[in-house]
Amino acid sequence: MKRILITGGAGFIGANLARRLLAEGHAVTILDNFYTGRRDNLAGLGVTLLERDVRDGVPGEWDWIFDLACPASPPHYQRDPLFTLTTSIDGIRAVLEAAQRCGARVLHASTSEVYGDPLVHPQPETDWGHVNTVGIRSCYDEGKRVAETFALEHRRAYGTDVRLVRIFNTYGPHMDPADGRVVSNFILQALRDEPITLYGDGSQTRSFQFVDDLVEGFLAYIQADPAALDAFFAPKGYAIPVLNMGNPGEFTVRQLAEEVLRQIPTSRSELVFRPLPGDDPKRRKPDIAWASECLGWRPTIPLAQGLAKTIAYFRALA
């Protein structure tokens, strides 16, 4: 049994991770300020709750810290860009200080957004990214980028065992219905017989990872032997482990909409098209060769199956 802290644990990924860790018999504490996290996600779970802002410091003694605290969807992270920036930056600093104090191992949630509007397709971890420093997505993208740099430098300075995971588009139960993500939007629109909104012509592709696959990857990654990780990354010139986790299956946003409608045959929704927002990434698909080699991990849940579980979750909510 490990003493585990999940920052941002009342959010979508944290809620799924917490359930899995509890099922394995671990002691799980969730730190959340409920800025975007939802109390419903924790109802009846049996976790300890630390209701506070990660920027104010991370108390306690932990074996593992999963650092997930940050608004992650555009409507949330653009609501208060300075809050988003400082949550990324001061958040990871607080987590790294806690890890240094108590010797915890840290898995830090980075994001495919560090690749921005990528020039390479699919994106391997060695891609440096293509990101605007002064655009409408910058508060998230640049905050998350520099959080990786803090993790690297803290590890180099103090030997902190921090590992980076760049999470690609993920969906599943416990997604926030209000966070404007494409999967939840389409399902909710279909369930409500509202028009299904596509931006641009819907031909931009996304990878869609079911959250159970990601949680599986997290568990493999946090349990990986530090020496084995070093042996994998040092020869590549990396002083910190960095792994993509996502589903390399590529679908257009339009294909996603059509699959949602196929699974909700009673829906009277139709597709409508709107202009693309600024700096919207056109294509995103993970190269997961490293996670596969290093952890033996790869996603196994097909889109149709994951969507069915997600639709069931949203039906039950309604």
Add this chain to the structure above:
Amino acid sequence: MKRILITGGAGFIGANLARRLLAEGHAVTILDNFYTGRRDNLAGLGVTLLERDVRDGVPGEWDWIFDLACPASPPHYQRDPLFTLTTSIDGIRAVLEAAQRCGARVLHASTSEVYGDPLVHPQPETDWGHVNTVGIRSCYDEGKRVAETFALEHRRAYGTDVRLVRIFNTYGPHMDPADGRVVSNFILQALRDEPITLYGDGSQTRSFQFVDDLVEGFLAYIQADPAALDAFFAPKGYAIPVLNMGNPGEFTVRQLAEEVLRQIPTSRSELVFRPLPGDDPKRRKPDIAWASECLGWRPTIPLAQGLAKTIAYFRALA
């Protein structure tokens, strides 16, 4: 007469800027922690000194703040990467808070390093850059990138009049002899009859801007009418002014070495070649069309003339 604060004002650029502002009759205060700044640069100047760390906050009432505080050369910024990161980030936060409090106008020194190892040549301000988040230059590059994002978002949230300047390779009197920059290295090596060290084959190009040209650009930029800047940048989709300042004249590092030797004909130095360090940018040259259109600014001092003044400075030091 303006009340002017220069953070990092005991450094190379600050020392030159302070002299120029004093000559124009302004009241100049310098905030510096002397981490890389040098007391010699301020000797007999007649500035007020605030000896403190910019991260600890910026007291006082100012009309203009020139925000230059950050180690900027690889040997300095790699000495303590976490110090570098936090100086970039907490430094600009402190400056922005001070500006908000007292209504100061801020010119923030960003850097051509935000372009990283650029894919476009020369680099216009619209280039998003190509930067590694977890490499040996990241503590500087990513810290400076996210500082731009803080400036943008503070401006959007509070209307802070902050302007960004991306400074390209600059040289001149008051450079730190110990900071490992190519111009000062070559001059010192030539004056000492030591081998002149080139990395790689010396064919990588750099732009070399004489510091007086940069200071001229700073003065034009800080005095520019806010409405005129908005009228220039808003139609381009920029919510914050961003201008490159550098000299687009392109020289190989080898040509620089040869010009230094030409100007120090008594030197017995010879060229030697060493391996390139990691993540070293191969080419860097500013596109200064925007600064030229917007401010009527462009550099006027040729390399040979600027080098002569710089060599005279280093001779006097020795």
